[in-house]
Amino acid sequence: MTEGVTLGVDVGTSGVKVVALTRRGEVIAEATRSYPLHTPRPGWTQQDPSDWVRGATEALRDVASNLDGRVPLALGLSGQMHGLVPLDGGGDVIRPAMLWNDARTGAQVEAIEARVSRAELVARTGNRAVAGFQLPKILWLRDEEPQAFARLRCALLPKDYLGFVLTGQKRTEPSDASGVGALHLASKSWDRDVLSALDLDASLFPDVIASHEVVGTLSDAVAQACGLPRGLLVVAGGGDNAAAGVGLGLTSSRRDVGSVSLGTSGVIFAPLSDATPDPEGRVHLFAHADGGYHLLGVTLSAAGALQWLKDKIAPEASLETLLEEARGVGSSQGVTFLPYLAGERSPWMDPALRGSWSGLSLAHERGHLTRAVLEGVAFSLADAFDVMRPLSHVETLLATGGGARSDLWLGLVSGALDKAVRRPSHEPGAAHGAAILAMPAAGLYASLEEAMDALRPRGDAVAALPAAAEFALYRTRRDLERLHVPT
Incomplete structure (x- = not known):
């Protein structure tokens, strides 16, 4: 047959x-x-x-x-x-x-x-x-x-x-x-x-x-x-x-699992069963393709910020080299990075925000700059997730995007969000989700939920890195920086 x-x-x-x-x-x-x-x-x-x-x-x-x-x-x-x-x-x-x-x-x-x-x-x-x-x-x-x-x-x-x-x-x-x-x-x-x-x-x-x-x-x-x-x-x-969420098996009936993407931009996806928006509109609320809803928190410069550092500061170095240097320094040692290179979406919704390094000294090296970029992106995602936290039930995040290849970066994200992060066994994209959405009409599954359950990828946990002290410093410096941003 x-x-x-x-x-x-x-x-x-x-x-x-x-x-x-x-x-x-x-x-x-x-x-x-x-x-x-x-x-x-x-x-x-x-x-x-x-x-x-x-x-x-x-x-x-x-x-x-x-x-x-x-x-x-x-x-x-x-x-x-x-x-x-x-x-x-x-x-x-x-x-x-x-x-x-x-x-x-x-x-x-x-x-x-x-x-x-x-x-x-x-x-x-x-x-x-x-x-x-x-x-x-x-x-x-x-x-x-x-x-x-x-x-x-x-x-x-x-x-x-x-x-x-x-x-x-x-x-x-x-x-x-x-x-x-x-x-x-x-x-x-x-x-x-x-x-x-x-x-x-x-x-x-x-x-x-x-x-x-x-x-x-x-x-x-x-x-x-x-x-x-x-x-x-x-x-x-x-x-x-939403289609990528279908590919990952993120359903509104299983609201404890969401996703975090470290692509050019960074995205946190949290399924919901009901239409429950943030009253101030600091994160997005969209309908989900499975019939429910989902919250979406977006930081505009995630892996894009790391690529910017490589292109502008270290064109001769590979991304792998930069990540290894960031791992080697252990922490940013007081250097903070605001990743607002293209303004910011969640939660600030402010196109006038701009990026910066602060806390630099003669003792800092390139690895500290890279580490600060990784931490700054993780903490910008945490800013968005802080808005989503009281509205969602997410306990585990499946990690996707080019930045998800880095255990260091995922560990920082897990620490900043205080949630488990898993790297899926394979990374289905939006086209895969679209094909799964077509399976009930094709007669391959009786329902979309059945198809998503059967095809949900498994994931391996990534160890969280402690980031509480760095996060507190980041918040303080970020708030100070924002006082000087024209709006």
């Missing part, structure tokens, strides 16, 4: 990734395609959605040709959150997509909170107005490109645009839609009161279906172009963080 597989497609910022998974979670084939990021002005980040389609088509064709006779049964979607793909009445893209890290919408964020109080916005949508979200981008389009806005008939998120191209159907799902800034989290439907206050109509947004539900079937033309079966089921999927 021919074995069936599911496909997962992740529309990332640097490229698209496609994987094919068996029911046992084995990766049979995978492919990636990169595409450019456009920055026409400082603070602007854009991409051409046709590049996503081209990359996905090529990657799907590669995977389809390497399945060794296995039959694709369904395809799940994932992708970068918050982006705006504006479509006209004919379904054509009006202008380049504005991405999650686009910073042009400061005036629109202020306008949103002038019409809807921050407290009410957080209570309704789980989040305060954030420059990277889709909602202020729509207002920017209305303010700055009125001719384009006059043509706007539908606002899609990146993965949902790919789903529209694949199936002809415009749909979204709660985990990605909750990053728009206008989804009523308790009902998981568009908040008409918020939109009305901003003179926007809910008809601009696609229907919201469950993350494991079918959007539609692959069109004949797309199936032929990708070398895939006609009528292949396409499943709504999830935003990249």
Whole structure:
């Protein structure tokens, strides 16, 4: 009997990734395609959605040709959150997509909170107005490109645009839609009161279906172009963080296990069963792809801060050398680092924050600088987790991202957060989670929860490093530094 597989497609910022998974979670084939990021002005980040389609088509064709006779049964979607793909009445893209890290919408964020109080916005949508979200981008389009806005008939998120191209159907799902800034989290439907206050109509947004539900079937033309079966089921999927959480088996019914990612940015993911936001909106609350919710704490410069140190201070050294030097010094010995190289998200939500070293003396060496960077990132994650702690039940964190290869760094994170940290046996990404989200529709599992339980990776514990004294010093210096940061 021919074995069936599911496909997962992740529309990332640097490229698209496609994987094919068996029911046992084995990766049979995978492919990636990169595409450019456009920055026409400082603070602007854009991409051409046709590049996503081209990359996905090529990657799907590669995977389809390497399945060794296995039959694709369904395809799940994932992708970068918050982006705006504006479509006209004919379904054509009006202008380049504005991405999650686009910073042009400061005036629109202020306008949103002038019409809807921050407290009410957080209570309704789980989040305060954030420059990277889709909602202020729509207002920017209305303010700055009125001719384009006059043509706007539908606002899609990146993965949902790919789903529209694949199936002809415009749909979204709660985990990605909750990053728009206008989804009523308790009902998981568009908040008409918020939109009305901003003179926007809910008809601009696609229907919201469950993350494991079918959007539609692959069109004949797309199936032929990708070398895939006609009528292949396409499943709504999830935003990249939620899909990655599915891959790690992080469920809202098992709230004691979350994740910490040490990628370019640092992210703490804590599952919740109920929509319980931080009242001040200092961390994000999004819907989870399993039907529940999750808190998300983000520090913008994690492994990115270490890479910055290497590029600017020690270009001749390898990251392995820098990490070994940091281990060798034993501690930062009074040097602290504030990792606000690109402003900060959680819990400060302040793009004006800037990074610094302090406490330097002639006795300090490069290893102390590196150690301070590792500690500063760990403590910035602890700042976010301090907000999440009373709202969540997390006791163990699964570690992912490039920085998770360092036992030293994970030990510092475990010490700063005072939680167990485990490195999973393998690191499934958002594309893997998208493929798992497609498994119930493919008939490989009776439910998403069953699939996640069966495919959850195991993890090995990392020893925590005592960091209480360093954390106290860091907090003091951080508070002093913030007094001098212009806002």
